[in-house]
Amino acid sequence: MNESRTASIVGGGRPVTIVDIARASGVSKSTVSLVLKGSRLVKAETRARVEDAIERSGYIYNRGAANLRKSKSGLVGMVISDLTNPFFAELAVGIENALYQRGFVPILANTNEDRGRQSQVLRSMREHGVAGIVMSPARGTEAWQLTAELPTTIPTVLTMRRVVDSPFSYVGPDNRTGARMATKHLIQLGHRRIAFLGGFSTMTTQLDRIEGWRDALEEAGITAEAALVVESMPTRAGGREAVRVAMGSPKRATAFVCYNDIVAIGVTRELALNGIRPGIDVGVVGFDDIAEAEHNAPPLTTVNADTLRLGGFAAESLFGVIHGGRAQTMSFIGTTRLVVRESCGALHASAGKEFV
Amino acid sequence: MNESRTASIVGGGRPVTIVDIARASGVSKSTVSLVLKGSRLVKAETRARVEDAIERSGYIYNRGAANLRKSKSGLVGMVISDLTNPFFAELAVGIENALYQRGFVPILANTNEDRGRQSQVLRSMREHGVAGIVMSPARGTEAWQLTAELPTTIPTVLTMRRVVDSPFSYVGPDNRTGARMATKHLIQLGHRRIAFLGGFSTMTTQLDRIEGWRDALEEAGITAEAALVVESMPTRAGGREAVRVAMGSPKRATAFVCYNDIVAIGVTRELALNGIRPGIDVGVVGFDDIAEAEHNAPPLTTVNADTLRLGGFAAESLFGVIHGGRAQTMSFIGTTRLVVRESCGALHASAGKEFV
DNA sequence: CTGAAAGCGCTTACAG
DNA sequence: CTGAAAGCGCTTACAG
Numbered sequence A, B: 001m002n003e004s005r006t007a008s009i010v011g012g013g014r015p016v017t018i019v020d021i022a023r024a025s026g027v028s029k030s031t032v033s034l035v036l037k038g039s040r041l042v043k044a045e046t047r048a049r050v051e052d053a054i055e056r057s058g059y060i061y062n063r064g065a066a067n068l069r070k071s072k073s074g075l076v077g078m079v080i081s082d083l084t085n086p087f088f089a090e091l092a093v094g095i096e097n098a099l100y101q102r103g104f105v106p107i108l109a110n111t112n113e114d115r116g117r118q119s120q121v122l123r124s125m126r127e128h129g130v131a132g133i134v135m136s137p138a139r140g141t142e143a144w145q146l147t148a149e150l151p152t153t154i155p156t157v158l159t160m161r162r163v164v165d166s167p168f169s170y171v172g173p174d175n176r177t178g179a180r181m182a183t184k185h186l187i188q189l190g191h192r193r194i195a196f197l198g199g200f201s202t203m204t205t206q207l208d209r210i211e212g213w214r215d216a217l218e219e220a221g222i223t224a225e226a227a228l229v230v231e232s233m234p235t236r237a238g239g240r241e242a243v244r245v246a247m248g249s250p251k252r253a254t255a256f257v258c259y260n261d262i263v264a265i266g267v268t269r270e271l272a273l274n275g276i277r278p279g280i281d282v283g284v285v286g287f288d289d290i291a292e293a294e295h296n297a298p299p300l301t302t303v304n305a306d307t308l309r310l311g312g313f314a315a316e317s318l319f320g321v322i323h324g325g326r327a328q329t330m331s332f333i334g335t336t337r338l339v340v341r342e343s344c345g346a347l348h349a350s351a352g353k354e355f356v
Numbered sequence C, D: 001c002t003g004a005a006a007g008c009g010c011t012t013a014c015a016g
Helices: A018-025 A027-035 A045-057 A063-070 A086-101 A115-127 A143-149 A177-190 A204-220 A236-248 A261-273 A291-295 A307-322 B018-025 B029-036 B044-057 B065-072 B086-101 B113-128 B143-151 B175-190 B204-219 B236-248 B260-273 B293-294 B305-323
Strands: A075-080 A105-110 A134-137 A155-157 A169-173 A194-197 A255-258 A284-286 A302-304 A333-335 A337-339 B073-080 B105-110 B131-136 B155-161 B169-173 B196-198 B255-258 B283-285 B303-305 B333-335 B337-339
Touching: A018 A027, A018 A045, A018 B065, A027 A075, A045 B131, A045 B204, A063 A337, A063 B065, A075 A086, A075 A115, A086 A105, A086 A261, A086 A291, A086 A307, A086 B105, A115 A143, A115 B086, A134 A261, A134 A307, A134 B018, A143 B155, A155 A307, A169 A177, A169 A307, A177 A194, A177 A204, A177 A284, A177 A302, A177 A337, A194 A204, A194 A236, A236 A255, A236 A261, A255 B086, A261 A291, A261 B293, A284 B169, A291 B236, A291 B260, A307 A333, B018 B029, B018 B044, B029 B044, B086 B105, B086 B260, B086 B293, B086 B305, B105 B113, B113 B143, B131 B305, B143 B175, B155 B305, B169 B175, B169 B305, B175 B204, B175 B255, B175 B283, B175 B303, B175 B337, B196 B204, B196 B236, B236 B255, B236 B260, B255 B260, B255 B305, B260 B283, B260 B293, B305 B333
Parallel strands: A075 A105, A075 A134, A134 A155, A155 A169, A169 A333, A194 A255, A255 A284, B073 B105, B073 B131, B131 B155, B155 B169, B169 B333, B196 B255, B255 B283
Antiparallel strands: A105 B105, A302 A337, B303 B337
């Protein structure tokens, strides 16, 4: 029963408070509070006595009590649509990192793309008094829901998925330019029939990336046929299905721009299983540059958006609105760059020849 | 300036409290508190009036204040050693899920295997008054550190990585039996020289899995040569290096038991790059059964430990010690099962023939 | 430089 | 059935 944290000053199981420290060092709790916040008002000798008592007692500051009194909070809600997706895991790490660096602490919720769950956790986070929320909205989240669940009084930044007409700040990569670069790269390699694989048109991210695909095609004087877009779940299994459909169509594409890396991984896998060699017989590019991409067979040519840093920006952006500096509806669009590896075929001997 | 949440009852930017609700419905705040906790003491008519005021005002319960008063907390610390590893991401999802189901909310920290960072977040979590902590300790964490940073007064359960001699509960898979089954499977397929690849002997998990590998070998009357163990970072890149070393040794192994799936993925990739076909020329098995495993080339034979469920158990186990029912030092070891896919070679025609 | 008092938003005996 | 009072662990003017 000899609890280490309370051993020297108080008995019982009761946690040590500033009152205990005050008594132990013969000052008032006001003074203890002052030394805790590092005030220069306190005489050095007094400070030393108090700090000594703190040390000996194993006192732990109660941030919840302090925050209640100050009517502010050190908690930030981090709501992630699918933590199981390596892309979002990396995003989460970026956000979390920045949060701790600024003295905030994240409450995590993984909505798993479930909007009902999202409503629940949003309410729960508000009850816990979060100072703000950064979230990648669940698929299909609409502006009216968000405004109902998140009054504009609570600082919020949306990340990775735009919600049209929502009044919140947004941080995400330049999907359109990224997809445009990827497609253009394939065109320069000689491809003319380039399909877009994966995702659904209910996802703004897919819409943006398809725009980029279309841009590149049209710049090259190629018409972007609707039949070249094959939708699917944004997963490995989805990629496999999508490419199966695409390869079954009468006018086969010779290259594939994929919604994201896990779709592209599914695509390369399915292709290989059917004796079609990605990077040799056919070109494939992904999006996101997740850790797996470079270890794929073949290594994925993909669009890097520096996910970790983007997560950091999302957090910084939230601090902006928390401290009232920035307007609530600021947007930050991160630049992207193409990472050329092998799946596009650029490194292969046949690169440069015309595909037909 | 017309904030939706405070529109009808209070002016200014001040959030609505039970005092506002009390005033608006003509009762005392005690009564409001009673209806909030669903007490049957309150007369139906009074309750209706109060609930109406709550509804109209957009009142949000302040759990922090309630918890301060009740001296308990709804927060649980979830410290993860590497969220970027798909295995731990899945574990985190399992924990998070169970936490919300019991009305707790997780504070996330990704230590990224950094023990200094781990100390910091542990302290931060204590300051935020978490009711308990579930953590996968950073590599190299030792018992004395843990006991210094986590007095036994705070309910803690360790997961996935044992810390020898630490006084906390532990939840993890049966590493030894899992690795034993995997190795045995390879032996039954005709292999005699089976290497163990990846991880470091400073990791208890690696030690446990090597034990299992040794068990199977010895059961089959094969001596477990130390030279057959190649250590490496437990990553895809680590797997590639390890197998390179292994293939360079004079007495080559014909099969590889890998520390985990990402190591195995690196191994299959490196092998393929060198013209050695995993699942045909050589057998490979992983551990964890992460989502990527079945989409690998070739699909990975691996040990499944139901990570999601194990995460749930870790959380449940924590509730056990929070509610004082269970002893602090209870352990739960989850059963594992072998998932046979293609990388082991079982599905290939040559299966059954002797390897030499 | 230090202390007494009030208050953050709740809950919980205790009266009535 | 309902209200007044005390208190959870802090901070912050305000005196002295």
